[in-house]
Amino acid sequence: MTTAAIIVAAGRGTRAGGDLPKQWQPLAGQPVLAHVLAVFAAHPGIDRVVLVIHPEDRARAGTLALPCDLVHGGATRDASVRNALEALAGAGVARVLIHDGARPLVTPQLIDRLLAALHAAPGAAPALPVSDALWRGAMGRVAGTQDRADLFRAQTPQAFHFDAILAAHRGFRGIAADDVEVARAAGLDVAIVEGDENNLKLTYPGDFARAARLITARQEAAMDIRTGNGFDVHRFGPGDQVWLCGVSVPHDFGLVGHSDADVGMHSLTDAIYGALAEGDIGQHFPPSDPQWKGAASHIFLAHAVGRAQARGFRLTHADVTLICEYPKIGPHAAAMRAALAGIMGVEVDRVSVKATTSEKLGFTGRGEGIAAMATATLVQA
16 A cells, blocks of 8 residues: 655745755754655555645755655645646655655654554544643633634644545635635545644744754653673683783783783773673683684774674774783773774774772782673664
């Protein structure tokens, strides 16, 4: 069953102010219409999108990096809708959603409710019950009150069986406020579905500020940010160097471990696995497996970063703290940051390596080994 969406955006929107029609004005870094089109283009229930524009806006429409068919609008809103419906006639469209281009906060959930309602009715539209007291006015004074029972605030998109709404528009005479009016004039039954308080129509300048706040809040809520922690310890043993964060540091002892015992890189690797909720190094590279005996720790770190990328995450920050009395870390910290950044494929300024002592307390204070802790932050790419 083919479903199309018609975005009506041929008006001039003068009440919104600005040098551009409101549907072309910037909102949260993009034109208003870009936000609208993105929702419909991404919805799995929508097969085709038609954008109705003013002829003067054709060049602007060409800058939208989203797939849609362009149709020129008419002198009125209902004329614009009819132009789009006629453009779809004969194309096998069974259902159509008609939406105002100045409503950039439409949600996939609202579209879902409308499509579901079309199983039981030839038309469906979102609305919100009127909750405020209603007055009638005259000459700037309250002239009476109006019962608000059974009154609703209408929204879009409004959804219909395609053939029914096309016939309704072809037979309509006059000017309609919306497509529900056209449908009812033709005798079509229109179901009311739950609207969305945030599905506002941009009408006045202040509406843009509110819409920007809502879009920013949605983006932040949708962003998947993960933080993981790692901790590792290795004791000193025979040797003349230690591997720390991918750098060989001369020392009177080495570090003992199944691999190269790079305690800093191990803690960072575990931090990334932790952010992914994928266990630790031992689960991915079991110490019981002889192939990892003496292995370079960059193998483990690269694997963890690869797992993050495979799941759509990017590393935005990594912080490693080495805990030891000696060797001194400061002279090597810059090289360590560069080494870790190279392995993880990020900028050096996203990697921190620092050190502290344990004030002569505990095994690190007695010079028996080195501990490290790390934090990694992943963001859905």
